[in-house]
Amino acid sequence: MTDSNFKEKSVALWNRFAKTVKTHPHAQFFIFGLVMVMLGYFSSVGVFPSFYLSVFAYIIIYTLVALGLNLLLGFSGLISLASSSFIGVGALGTGVFLNLGLPFELAAALAIVSAAGIGALIGLLSSKISGIYLAISTLFIAEILRQIFTSVDIFGGERLDIGTVKLLGFIELSRNSRAERFYLYAIMAIVLALMMMVVYNIIKSRSGRAFMGISRSENSAAAMGISPLKYRVMAFTVATFFAAVAGVLYALYFQDAPTRQWGLLQSLTIIAIVVVGGFKSIYGMFFGAVIIHGMSELFLKDWLGNVSSVFSGILLIVVILFYPQGIAHVWIDLKKLYYKLKTRKKKDVINDES
Amino acid sequence: MSHDDYVLKLDNVTMRFGGLTAVNGLSFSIKPREIVGLIGPNGAGKTTVFNCVTQFYDTYEGTISFKVDDAITNLKDRKVTEVIDLGIARTFQNIELVPDLSILDNIMIGAHNTFKTGIVQHIFRTPKARAEEKAVREKAIEALKFMHIDHLKDQFAGGQPYGVQKKIEIARTLMSDPKLIILDEPAAGLNDSETDELETLIYRIRDEYDASVLLIEHDMGFVMEICDRVCAINFGQFLAMDTPKNIQNHPDVQEAYLGKED
Numbered sequence: 153m154t155d156s157n158f159k160e161k162s163v164a165l166w167n168r169f170a171k172t173v174k175t176h177p178h179a180q181f182f183i184f185g186l187v188m189v190m191l192g193y194f195s196s197v198g199v200f201p202s203f204y205l206s207v208f209a210y211i212i213i214y215t216l217v218a219l220g221l222n223l224l225l226g227f228s229g230l231i232s233l234a235s236s237s238f239i240g241v242g243a244l245g246t247g248v249f250l251n252l253g254l255p256f257e258l259a260a261a262l263a264i265v266s267a268a269g270i271g272a273l274i275g276l277l278s279s280k281i282s283g284i285y286l287a288i289s290t291l292f293i294a295e296i297l298r299q300i301f302t303s304v305d306i307f308g309g310e311r312l313d314i315g316t317v318k319l320l321g322f323i324e325l326s327r328n329s330r331a332e333r334f335y336l337y338a339i340m341a342i343v344l345a346l347m348m349m350v351v352y353n354i355i356k357s358r359s360g361r362a363f364m365g366i367s368r369s370e371n372s373a374a375a376m377g378i379s380p381l382k383y384r385v386m387a388f389t390v391a392t393f394f395a396a397v398a399g400v401l402y403a404l405y406f407q408d409a410p411t412r413q414w415g416l417l418q419s420l421t422i423i424a425i426v427v428v429g430g431f432k433s434i435y436g437m438f439f440g441a442v443i444i445h446g447m448s449e450l451f452l453k454d455w456l457g458n459v460s461s462v463f464s465g466i467l468l469i470v471v472i473l474f475y476p477q478g479i480a481h482v483w484i485d486l487k488k489l490y491y492k493l494k495t496r497k498k499k500d501v502i503n504d505e506s
Numbered sequence: 507m508s509h510d511d512y513v514l515k516l517d518n519v520t521m522r523f524g525g526l527t528a529v530n531g532l533s534f535s536i537k538p539r540e541i542v543g544l545i546g547p548n549g550a551g552k553t554t555v556f557n558c559v560t561q562f563y564d565t566y567e568g569t570i571s572f573k574v575d576d577a578i579t580n581l582k583d584r585k586v587t588e589v590i591d592l593g594i595a596r597t598f599q600n601i602e603l604v605p606d607l608s609i610l611d612n613i614m615i616g617a618h619n620t621f622k623t624g625i626v627q628h629i630f631r632t633p634k635a636r637a638e639e640k641a642v643r644e645k646a647i648e649a650l651k652f653m654h655i656d657h658l659k660d661q662f663a664g665g666q667p668y669g670v671q672k673k674i675e676i677a678r679t680l681m682s683d684p685k686l687i688i689l690d691e692p693a694a695g696l697n698d699s700e701t702d703e704l705e706t707l708i709y710r711i712r713d714e715y716d717a718s719v720l721l722i723e724h725d726m727g728f729v730m731e732i733c734d735r736v737c738a739i740n741f742g743q744f745l746a747m748d749t750p751k752n753i754q755n756h757p758d759v760q761e762a763y764l765g766k767e768d
Contacts, residue, residue, distance in 0.1 A: 375590065
């Protein structure tokens with residue numbers, strides 16, 4: 153069997169696979185959401201230790217932010233070192249508006265809108281600066297936001313107590329009750345599944361193609377009527393929107409927001425999730441979050457103690473060096489390997505006959 | 507055909523980069539449904555002319571007018587992203603595709619300006635957004651069939667052979683219902699049979715899409731074969747514009763390409 157034949161075959165198979173996946177992607181996200189809810193349920197009834205639930209919740213938060221950052225890094229070729237700060241805007245913003253007496257939904261919406269507004273401003277900034285300078289600028293924006301969180305009184309100094317939340321005005325859920333904590337988690341899992349659908353819809357639309365157009369060949373994008381500025385602003389707005397939604401979920405689940413943790417360290421963790429998970433992959437963000445956050449929280453901390461934080465750093469370097477397409481690409485590579493072995497076997501048979 | 511019937515008219519266009527004058531007082535025009543070649547030695551300013559027409563450079567002097575259905579537009583009033591709305595589509599000398607998108611999606615980017623729905627409608631997949639996406643997809647498949655590469659539509663654009671990538675770029679220009687198609691070295695890197703095929707395709711584009719074509723090309727056989735008229739420039743200066751046969755015998759053109767006889 154010739155090499156080109158093999159190529160054709162693998163391409164044909166990939167096409168068939170892609171077609172099956174393409175026909176019902178939304179159903180897959182729905183199933184994914186259900187599985188996540190189930191995992192949380194197992195943990196709340198005691199199949200897993202109960203602290204697993206908080207780890208799962210954090211994985212959901214990280215996945216959400218990574219999905220947004222992926223639109224910047226993977227699709228639009230832009231970088232932001234301020235993702236964590238916008239989780240902070242979402243979480244602390246919700247807390248502040250709640251403490252002002254607003255209902256939860258309105259507080260969340262206001263927090264998300266203000267974060268997306270700042271995101272749009274960064275987008276405008278990105279028309280003048282790019283690459284490493286954009287990274288540095290977003291770093292300063294992150295630092296400004298962190299200073300505001302820690303020194304402005306309404307954010308409560310060290311941490312902001314949010315307390316039980318009332319959804320739709322009458323469903324009161326507290327994280328102190330085991331059952332209610334599971335409900336809070338279930339809401340997060342559903343939101344994640346919905347947001348995955350949102351990302352999918354964006355990347356499969358004219359907007360998603362435009363994001364890729366401005367990053368891969370800005371000249372031809374402009375010649376086809378895609379305004380790079382417009383889509384940069386849009387990419388940053390959507391990315392901060394995702395981060396802020398993650399922040400709202402943080403406020404919802406943990407009901408208590410620290411002010412110091414929304415800084416560079418966490419932003420780098422999120423970038424690591426995107427890189428390890430695989431650019432442009434939706435499920436990759438989840439697996440990235442599981443590996444970077446989940447693994448070290450669930451297992452490595454027991455085995456390695458404080459050294460476990462080294463793990464994500466080393467993993468990031470290893471992935472960039474040897475597997476730049478990320479974990480999401482493992483599946484494709486496994487299939488390739490399978491066909492290689494299959495064709496090699498056939499070759500052996502032919503050689504034996506001759 | 508009256509004398510001043512044109513699609514594109516350059517009037518005394520000059521483009522300077524600092525001290526270098528890349529295009530110097532260039533004037534020529536293209537008639538409707540005409541295929542015009544722009545030739546000149548390397549560095550003559552051909553691509554600069556293209557970039558001025560498509561407003562990638564907007565600091566040129568002189569006027570470039572575009573006329574469709576008796577409506578005349580001074581292109582300088584339009585931004586680079588608005589030029590395609592008028593019906594001017596172009597390809598690039600170095601192929602500019604999105605390598606990690608399928609060929610079909612690449613073609614669909616060409617219809618970007620024809621969409622009416624925005625990102626919010628895309629997020630919720632409103633019926634209107636879906637209908638529009640479907641219509642554009644069908645149109646893109648038509649364009650791919652036109653270029654005889656529809657069997658490759660789901661493959662990534664990145665790994666395709668050079669000839670196919672050139673075809674993708676041309677197919678992409680067809681998505682915006684262009685009145686003027688600007689091709690930057692469409693035959694570069696193609697073998698003889700591919701060049702022949704390209705020739706037929708360009709004729710078909712002119713006839714079926716009712717478009718004019720302006721192209722830069724170094725393959726003189728191709729240019730002389732396909733073009734109705736050829737415009738020759740050298741060091742940004744206009745040399746001559748005439749039928750291919752007359753251009754070949756024009757003393758200034760011969761001098762530009764072959765040097766002066768001592």
